[in-house]
Amino acid sequence: MHDEPDDTELEEELRRVAALLNPVPGVLLQAAVEAFTWRTVDEDLAELVFDSLVDHQAALVRGSQDRRLLSFHTGDVSIEIEVTRTGRSRALIGQLGPPQPASVEIRHRTGLVTLESDALGRFSADSLRAGPISLRCRSGPVADGPAVVTDWVSI
Amino acid sequence: MRSQRADREDVAVDPDETGLLTRAAAGGDAAAWQGLVERFSGLVWSVTRRYRLGAADAADVFQTTWLRLAEHIGRIENPEYVGAWLATTARHESLRAVQAATRILPTDDAAILDHSHTDDYSPELAVLDAEQAVLDSDRAARLWCAFHQLSGRCQELLAVLMASPPPNYLEVAEALDMPVGSIGPTRARCLQRLRERLMSQQPDVVWHSPGNE
Numbered sequence: 001m002h003d004e005p006d007d008t009e010l011e012e013e014l015r016r017v018a019a020l021l022n023p024v025p026g027v028l029l030q031a032a033v034e035a036f037t038w039r040t041v042d043e044d045l046a047e048l049v050f051d052s053l054v055d056h057q058a059a060l061v062r063g064s065q066d067r068r069l070l071s072f073h074t075g076d077v078s079i080e081i082e083v084t085r086t087g088r089s090r091a092l093i094g095q096l097g098p099p100q101p102a103s104v105e106i107r108h109r110t111g112l113v114t115l116e117s118d119a120l121g122r123f124s125a126d127s128l129r130a131g132p133i134s135l136r137c138r139s140g141p142v143a144d145g146p147a148v149v150t151d152w153v154s155i
Numbered sequence: 156m157r158s159q160r161a162d163r164e165d166v167a168v169d170p171d172e173t174g175l176l177t178r179a180a181a182g183g184d185a186a187a188w189q190g191l192v193e194r195f196s197g198l199v200w201s202v203t204r205r206y207r208l209g210a211a212d213a214a215d216v217f218q219t220t221w222l223r224l225a226e227h228i229g230r231i232e233n234p235e236y237v238g239a240w241l242a243t244t245a246r247h248e249s250l251r252a253v254q255a256a257t258r259i260l261p262t263d264d265a266a267i268l269d270h271s272h273t274d275d276y277s278p279e280l281a282v283l284d285a286e287q288a289v290l291d292s293d294r295a296a297r298l299w300c301a302f303h304q305l306s307g308r309c310q311e312l313l314a315v316l317m318a319s320p321p322p323n324y325l326e327v328a329e330a331l332d333m334p335v336g337s338i339g340p341t342r343a344r345c346l347q348r349l350r351e352r353l354m355s356q357q358p359d360v361v362w363h364s365p366g367n368e
Contacts, residue, residue, distance in 0.1 A: 013298060014316075015321065022204065032196055035221040036225050038222055039226065045227070051251065053251050132215060153251075
């Protein structure tokens with residue numbers, strides 16, 4: 001790709017000004033570095049396969065701007081959550097599929113919230129702060145089944 | 156900051172090095188992960204800035220993008236293109252945040268894409284604070300002002316191109332969801348417009364870049 005030297009100089013100058021006027025906040029750089037500590041190695045990853053926010057048909061059907069349905073999937077495990085917003089506070093109702101008891105960790109930037117689902121795989125949490133979350137679920141009566149983590153998603 | 160070169164392939168981040176860092180981080184190397192953060196934070200940030208998100212939403216998108224990568228890093232199909240993966244993820248997460256905030260974004264509206272009102276920190280103040288920097292503050296202010304007078308399309312493209320360190324064209328294409336082939340010509344046109352804006356602000360000033368010689 002050929003490039004006019006003047007263009008390169010002007011772009012470089014813009015880069016210096018942007019780095020000065022609109023730098024990546026230091027606290028976010030630190031958060032990006034620390035994101036690595038949340039990495040899991042052995043868990044199955046349940047990817048985000050459905051989000052009512054960006055699936056317009058579903059959003060129209062549900063008709064509520066304050067409730068959001070998210071669906072994660074891997075192999076034959078699915079995790080569905082419904083998130084309700086109140087300001088910067090979030091409440092969450094979840095359903096593990098196939099229905100079964102499980103231990104559920106809500107991974108959040110301020111730490112972990114650990115829950116037990118009921119026998120049908122239902123769980124709930126409230127007073128969560130808005131921001132990125134991921135769920136880590138371990139199924140079975142004594143939570144000894146395979147562990148599944150979901151994609152991170154900002155709620 | 157990288158030195159200036161005439162050829163973009165020299166200034167843009169090297170895909171081979173990126174591939175090595177990605178594979179090392181996937182193997183648990185925290186220093187390699189930090190290398191990826193240093194390499195691509197500017198790109199991810201520039202994408203979140205496109206969408207007129209509030210400070211909290213922009214921070215959430217930025218963090219979600221890196222957390223998402225932490226879980227996916229061992230599964231990335233082309234480790235050398237992790238920058239493009241990050242740009243795509245940041246774009247999708249930004250769109251979710253826009254939807255969640257139920258804001259509509261007409262991307263061709265230059266006035267709406269003027270980000271200055273979302274910044275807590277005014278350009279003028281930042282420039283004053285940077286008196287020690289090797290930067291002509293008056294020139295910087297005029298350049299920033301001229302940049303914000305460009306069309307929305309030009310601002311979008313240049314905002315991503317001027318991330319630090321410089322992204323390559325594939326990453327820019329993913330960030331903006333535009334064909335790689337159209338980036339070069341659009342960039343040349345937008346930089347020309349920027350130059351014209353600068354000239355029209357101060358017609359008696361001869362164009363030069365401070366600090367290059």
